Amino acid sequence: MILDWFKGKKSAIVAKDRLTIAIMADRTSTSYPFMDKMKGEIVDVVRKYVDIRAINITKEEQDNLEALSIDIEFNKN
Amino acid sequence: MGIVIAVISGKGGVGKTTATGNLGLGIAMNGKKCIVVDFDVGQRNLDMILGLENRVVYDMVHVMDEEVALSQAVIKSKSNENFFFLAASQTKDKSVLKSSKVKKLILNLKEQYEYVLLDSPAGIESGFEHTIEFADAAIIVVNPEVSSIRDADRAIGILDSKSHKVKEGGEVAKYLIINRIIANMVQKGEMLSSKDILDILNIKLLGKIPEDKRVIDASNQGRPIILDNTSEAGNAYKRISNRMCGKSVEMKDIEIDSDGFLRKLAGIFK
Ligand SMILES: Nc1ncnc2c1ncn2[C@@H]1O[C@H](COP(=O)(O)OP(=O)(O)OP(=O)(O)O)[C@@H](O)[C@H]1O
Numbered sequence: 201m202i203l204d205w206f207k208g209k210k211s212a213i214v215a216k217d218r219l220t221i222a223i224m225a226d227r228t229s230t231s232y233p234f235m236d237k238m239k240g241e242i243v244d245v246v247r248k249y250v251d252i253r254a255i256n257i258t259k260e261e262q263d264n265l266e267a268l269s270i271d272i273e274f275n276k277n
Numbered sequence: 278m279g280i281v282i283a284v285i286s287g288k289g290g291v292g293k294t295t296a297t298g299n300l301g302l303g304i305a306m307n308g309k310k311c312i313v314v315d316f317d318v319g320q321r322n323l324d325m326i327l328g329l330e331n332r333v334v335y336d337m338v339h340v341m342d343e344e345v346a347l348s349q350a351v352i353k354s355k356s357n358e359n360f361f362f363l364a365a366s367q368t369k370d371k372s373v374l375k376s377s378k379v380k381k382l383i384l385n386l387k388e389q390y391e392y393v394l395l396d397s398p399a400g401i402e403s404g405f406e407h408t409i410e411f412a413d414a415a416i417i418v419v420n421p422e423v424s425s426i427r428d429a430d431r432a433i434g435i436l437d438s439k440s441h442k443v444k445e446g447g448e449v450a451k452y453l454i455i456n457r458i459i460a461n462m463v464q465k466g467e468m469l470s471s472k473d474i475l476d477i478l479n480i481k482l483l484g485k486i487p488e489d490k491r492v493i494d495a496s497n498q499g500r501p502i503i504l505d506n507t508s509e510a511g512n513a514y515k516r517i518s519n520r521m522c523g524k525s526v527e528m529k530d531i532e533i534d535s536d537g538f539l540r541k542l543a544g545i546f547k
Pocket residue numbers: 286288289290291292293294295296317322397398399456457486487488489490492493496510
């Protein structure tokens with residue numbers, strides 16, 4: 201019995217650690233609720249000037265700062 | 278005006294339908310007028326748990342499309358005069374649910390019943406968003422297992438972003454049920470404890486339900502387990518429904534394995 205204690209971490213503790221990290225990552229990477237709509241509007245504006253191939257918006261978080269990074273790819277003329 | 282409570286989860290198969298049926302009946306046993314509505318369109322299941330599958334003639338889509346009146350589609354339970362049921366449509370086309378129609382149906386139900394419980398499809402299904410849209414509160418069901426908990430967190434995220442109450446500046450109340458707890462595994466550190474799960478999800482605990490083989494037997498027979506006074510899970514549903522009716526019921530620590538403890542004691546004296 202006592203030996204079990206030293207053999208390694210209990211799997212419930214491992215599960216808790218893994219979940220805490222996975223959920224933290226899920227929560228930060230999830231977008232804002234308005235993201236899809238905003239994406240559509242940005243596409244409409246940019247399309248007036250260039251021929252968009254792809255657009256990717258991600259939410260980034262650092263300490264108590266949040267940022268949006270917007271990557272737009274378009275074809276060379 | 279009654280209260281509308283959606284029973285949801287992230288991952289499927291965690292026990293939403295079983296919980297909805299039993300809690301609905303438990304609330305009715307408290308003398309409150311209660312209806313349970315199957316919102317799992319295309320996967321009608323609640324009728325089987327309740328043993329009412331042979332009495333379904335009309336379903337919620339008939340009501341939403343105004344083909345029949347609500348009173349024509351609602352099925353009254355034989356075992357409890359306060360308990361009512363509305364079936365899901367078996368159509369494969371999930372787009373039958375439209376926000377405006379769902380809203381109307383829910384307002385209608387709220388006017389006539391004190392408690393309206395909605396059995397939701399799992400969080401990844403398209404019908405999920407319609408089940409939570411107009412709910413006043415949500416019960417999130419999880420199993421003490423990593424994927425169920427991770428997916429629950431995502432479902433809570435969707436709930437917060439789609440709820441009309443939240444959009445109107447309010448808050449949708451959220452409560453957790455941990456289902457299928459195996460005490461001796463928690464004791465051995467092989468299963469997440471309710472404390473671990475609450476630390477991770479950070480919402481209020483409504484109750485804990487043990488793993489109980491009789492749940493399957495009860496659904497085989499279409500007789501909700503809450504009617505079985507000797508069943509552990511049945512008694513857990515009873516405690517939870519009493520809580521939902523405003524009674525203060527102590528949180529029973531089902532994570533202590535009393536059987537195992539007694540057995541060990543007996544072993545010492547052998
Ligand atoms: N406490 C319990 N002990 C043992 N078995 C259980 C318990 N709760 C639920 N089950 C079993 O788990 C299975 C899934 O339950 P249920 O259908 O209620 O889940 P669900 O979340 O509604 O699934 P779905 O996402 O497919 O709608 C059923 O076979 C049921 O009998």
